[in-house]
Amino acid sequence: MADGYTKTVPEMTFGNLWLITKEECILKVRTRFAPSPTGFMHIGNLRTALYAYLFARKENGTFILRIEDTDRTRYVEGATEVIKNTLKEAGLHWDEGPDVGGDYAPYVQSERMAIYKKYADELVNNGHAYRCFCSDSDKGDEANFAEKGCPCRDIDADEAAKRAAAGESYAIRQKMPRVGETTYHDVLHGNITIENRELEDQILLKSDGMPTYNFANVIDDHLMDVTHIIRGEEFITSTPKHVLLYDAFGWDKPVFIHLAPVMGKNADGSTAKLSKRHGATGFSDLTALGYLPTAIVNYVALLGWNPKNTNEEIFSLDDLTRLFSLEGLSKSPAVFDYDKLGWVNGEYFKRMTDAEFAAVARPFAGDLPPNVAANWTNLAALLKTRLTHLAQIPVEIDFLLKMPAFDAALYENKRNKINPAAAEEILPPVIEVLGAVEAEKWQNDVLYAKLNEHIAAVGQKKGAVMWAVRIAVAGKSVTPGGATELLAILGKDEAILRLRRSLDSLKAGTYGTA
RNA sequence: GGCGCGUUGGUCAAGUGGUUAAGACACCGCCCUUUCACGGCGGCUACAUGGGUUCAAAUCCCAUACGCGUCACCA
Numbered sequence: 255m256a257d258g259y260t261k262t263v264p265e266m267t268f269g270n271l272w273l274i275t276k277e278e279c280i281l282k283v284r285t286r287f288a289p290s291p292t293g294f295m296h297i298g299n300l301r302t303a304l305y306a307y308l309f310a311r312k313e314n315g316t317f318i319l320r321i322e323d324t325d326r327t328r329y330v331e332g333a334t335e336v337i338k339n340t341l342k343e344a345g346l347h348w349d350e351g352p353d354v355g356g357d358y359a360p361y362v363q364s365e366r367m368a369i370y371k372k373y374a375d376e377l378v379n380n381g382h383a384y385r386c387f388c389s390d391s392d393k394g395d396e397a398n399f400a401e402k403g404c405p406c407r408d409i410d411a412d413e414a415a416k417r418a419a420a421g422e423s424y425a426i427r428q429k430m431p432r433v434g435e436t437t438y439h440d441v442l443h444g445n446i447t448i449e450n451r452e453l454e455d456q457i458l459l460k461s462d463g464m465p466t467y468n469f470a471n472v473i474d475d476h477l478m479d480v481t482h483i484i485r486g487e488e489f490i491t492s493t494p495k496h497v498l499l500y501d502a503f504g505w506d507k508p509v510f511i512h513l514a515p516v517m518g519k520n521a522d523g524s525t526a527k528l529s530k531r532h533g534a535t536g537f538s539d540l541t542a543l544g545y546l547p548t549a550i551v552n553y554v555a556l557l558g559w560n561p562k563n564t565n566e567e568i569f570s571l572d573d574l575t576r577l578f579s580l581e582g583l584s585k586s587p588a589v590f591d592y593d594k595l596g597w598v599n600g601e602y603f604k605r606m607t608d609a610e611f612a613a614v615a616r617p618f619a620g621d622l623p624p625n626v627a628a629n630w631t632n633l634a635a636l637l638k639t640r641l642t643h644l645a646q647i648p649v650e651i652d653f654l655l656k657m658p659a660f661d662a663a664l665y666e667n668k669r670n671k672i673n674p675a676a677a678e679e680i681l682p683p684v685i686e687v688l689g690a691v692e693a694e695k696w697q698n699d700v701l702y703a704k705l706n707e708h709i710a711a712v713g714q715k716k717g718a719v720m721w722a723v724r725i726a727v728a729g730k731s732v733t734p735g736g737a738t739e740l741l742a743i744l745g746k747d748e749a750i751l752r753l754r755r756s757l758d759s760l761k762a763g764t765y766g767t768a
Numbered sequence: 769g770g771c772g773c774g775u776u777g778g779u780c781a782a783g784u785g786g787u788u789a790a791g792a793c794a795c796c797g798c799c800c801u802u803u804c805a806c807g808g809c810g811g812c813u814a815c816a817u818g819g820g821u822u823c824a825a826a827u828c829c830c831a832u833a834c835g836c837g838u839c840a841c842c843a
Contacts, residue, residue: 290843325842386841425841443773452771452839460841467843491772491838514774515836523778527836553780556792560781565791567780584781587836591779594793604806639806667803702802720802728803736802 283315284481290322291333295340295537298516301554306484307346308578319351321362324464340537343547345571358478370465374426382502385414385424426459436494441511442585448494472499484511517589544644549599557588596642608635618644625745633743636735653730660729670717677722681757696746701738726756
């Protein structure tokens with residue numbers, strides 16, 4: 255046990271209430287995120303990591319990253335990098351783990367083989383585990399095997415040792431008690447009890463020498479002095495096995511916190527654990543669509559957790575750290591909602607300066623013609639309040655890159671009392687007025703003022719003129735920005751050209767300028 | 769199937785025996801307005817069901833239903 259650290263006593267917690275003892279006052283919280291490197295950072299995993307991170311930070315504790323790569327058959331090249339990069343992008347910096355090291359290194363399980371072997375042997379020696387020489391064919395009927403248990407459990411210890419010494423391949427199984435029950439306490443779910451006979455003699459050490467998750471996580475969590483295990487609910491029923499292991503070694507148990515899963519909504523309205531078929535579910539999928547890491551973290555934090563005493567929903571990582579508490583965790587599943595994510599993301603856009611937004615949005619706009627590129631910051635400012643994610647930009651601005659063909663019916667608008675015929679009257683003088691504006695003064699405020707002057711002079715309806723101009727120049731009914739804003743973005747030459755062509759089409763009755 | 773966990777509006781959720789059952793997203797309407805959006809105002813919709821306990825239950829207990837998880841030499 256490391257210095258300055260005292261174990262918690264899970265038995266002394268009731269519900270979500272903690273009885274604080276003197277020892278606990280000096281408890282140094284240590285949490286870990288222990289992903290398996292699959293090459294993909296699922297949003298549910300990110301949330302688990304986030305909660306573990308927040309809790310550690312909130313308690314001035316330590317956040318550990320541990321890579322659980324004990325399944326060789328699942329090894330994916332570069333997968334660890336994906337995990338590390340995601341954590342970095344999300345701002346979840348780990349105090350101990352790969353790259354940064356720490357007093358409990360190594361933090362990659364495949365580098366800790368000797369450790370698991372040693373502890374597995376200890377268990378074999380004290381009778382809490384045994385060698386299993388079964389091959390797949392020996393297991394015969396799976397159901398029967400599961401019911402009767404592994405026959406190796408009854409092999410004489412000396413004989414088993416001899417067979418092992420003779421070079422026979424074996425795995426090590428945990429010897430479960432066949433009677434009684436095992437109870438542990440979960441912060442969210444209270445006491446959870448499982449009959450011991452429900453527990454099978456699980457493999458601790460595979461025949462390739464690698465530990466299974468159920469063994470390695472116990473050994474490592476103990477050796478690394480992890481105080482709070484925050485992980486998914488799928489481990490709720492296997493935790494009694496872990497508890498039995500802690501007991502077999504005579505170790506104190508950490509505090510368990512099992513999180514409800516993140517769900518996705520199916521086409522038929524039902525829900526299922528969030529997976530690829532629900533769309534973008536990986537952190538990188540989301541960022542590729544133009545959701546900001548800060549917004550993703552913000553939204554994901556709220557999926558299964560809620561701060562006390564506030565209705566605010568936009569939180570920075572620092573805010574979350576300050577507000578986080580285990581009591582705010584929800585024990586029921588939460589459905590991932592793209593609408594809400596989009597709203598949160600949009601809130602972040604709105605809080606950025608125009609320049610900041612223009613910078614992050616630029617890569618999503620693709621190649622821009624010179625006239626539009628020159629006005630990018632202004633265009634971005636128009637886009638800022640209209641997006642839920644950056645990938646929407648191309649369709650939002652497509653008409654600026656290429657004037658679309660459009661139907662004259664677009665000039666039709668009842669509220670503004672405008673129709674194609676009226677547009678044909680309105681446009682000519684407008685083109686003249688705009689043509690007189692010097693290129694250097696071709697800016698929104700100037701154009702707006704000029705147009706207003708003209709409107710006042712001829713006594714037309716402002717909405718009608720603006721509508722006609724906007725349609726003539728955009729060829730689209732819904733645009734980011736109004737008439738003069740679009741004129742400004744297009745630049746004088748292109749704007750005038752478009753107005754003329756649209757007017758010509760109107761006159762010719764051909765409508766539209768392809 | 770056994771065991772376990774869960775269940776407040778379409779979604780996220782507040783709520784810890786006595787409330788007109790918050791708030792947010794989405795949706796709808798109105799206002800603002802050079803379109804859309806932003807912003808402002810308003811509306812819609814919820815305690816899974818059935819039994820208890822209690823003067824009083826979304827809150828406590830028990831069933832039922834439904835959902836999810838787990839029963840691997842995967843994590």
